Amino acid sequence: MKLKDQVAIVTGAASGMGKAIAELYAREGAKVIVADLNLEGAETVVKEIAQRNGMAKAVEVNVAKQEDIDNMIDTAVNEYGTLDILVNNAGIMDGFEPVGNIVDERWDMIFDVNTKGVMRAMRKAMPIFLEKESGIIINTASTGGLNGAHAGAVYGASKHAVIGLTKNTGYMYAQKGIRCNAIAPGGVETNIGSSMKSLNEFGASRTKAAQDVMPRTGKPEEIAQVALFLASSESSFINGTVLTADGGWTAAF
Numbered sequence: 001m002k003l004k005d006q007v008a009i010v011t012g013a014a015s016g017m018g019k020a021i022a023e024l025y026a027r028e029g030a031k032v033i034v035a036d037l038n039l040e041g042a043e044t045v046v047k048e049i050a051q052r053n054g055m056a057k058a059v060e061v062n063v064a065k066q067e068d069i070d071n072m073i074d075t076a077v078n079e080y081g082t083l084d085i086l087v088n089n090a091g092i093m094d095g096f097e098p099v100g101n102i103v104d105e106r107w108d109m110i111f112d113v114n115t116k117g118v119m120r121a122m123r124k125a126m127p128i129f130l131e132k133e134s135g136i137i138i139n140t141a142s143t144g145g146l147n148g149a150h151a152g153a154v155y156g157a158s159k160h161a162v163i164g165l166t167k168n169t170g171y172m173y174a175q176k177g178i179r180c181n182a183i184a185p186g187g188v189e190t191n192i193g194s195s196m197k198s199l200n201e202f203g204a205s206r207t208k209a210a211q212d213v214m215p216r217t218g219k220p221e222e223i224a225q226v227a228l229f230l231a232s233s234e235s236s237f238i239n240g241t242v243l244t245a246d247g248g249w250t251a252a253f
Contacts, residue, residue, distance in 0.1 A: 002231075002234070008033070014038040017190055025228065027052060032055070087140070088137070094110055137178070189220065
């Protein structure tokens with residue numbers, strides 16, 4: 001097993017990519033903290049993992065709250081003794097608003113979840129990793145963090161920021177035994193669309209050209225395989241970079 005006896009946290013793990021990552025990590029021997037705002041959904045994932053003889057614990061987490069992030073990481077250490085892998089997967093979409101239609105409250109909410117929550121979890125985990133001189137961070141970015149026509153301005157900006165944070169962290173701690181990488185999924189069949197509110201017709205119409213050249217959508221399990229690779233020793237020389245998983249979508253432009 002590729003992650004035998006490793007302790008992992010996966011946020012946004014009650015559904016979609018986070019669920020697939022948590023389940024795969026558990027099958028590969030990791031002890032997993034299944035973190036999500038939806039506690040009932042997280043507990044269902046834990047039950048499914050337990051049925052396959054895996055080890056996992058559900059934790060209710062709003063990644064926009066520092067106290068929830070602290071509790072999440074403290075729970076991993078209290079339950080399993082340490083933390084080896086942090087997967088910052090939780091995120092929400094915007095409504096495809098261009099900059100002329102952004103309201104401050106929307107900007108703040110999306111950045112609190114997509115960007116500040118990632119930073120806070122990394123910051124909380126870093127002393128553990130530094131003491132161990134080892135640790136792996138995997139951030140779920142997006143092709144929207146690489147290009148300008150895959151979502152609205154707020155989502156795109158928040159994911160561009162995650163990529164910048166990932167690259168900086170990978171470089172800064174490269175000599176400390178800590179690796180930090182990001183995955184940039186393309187269109188994946190998840191329920192993130194449920195976080196979209198009041199779709200902006202102009203913004204959505206402007207992204208249509210990019211959407212039209214998407215070869216296909218991906219499955220959450222396909223992204224989980226990328227997350228497993230980045231968490232395993234097979235990717236030991238990969239650090240501070242972004243692995244695009246989009247079926248060839250962004251190769252078109």
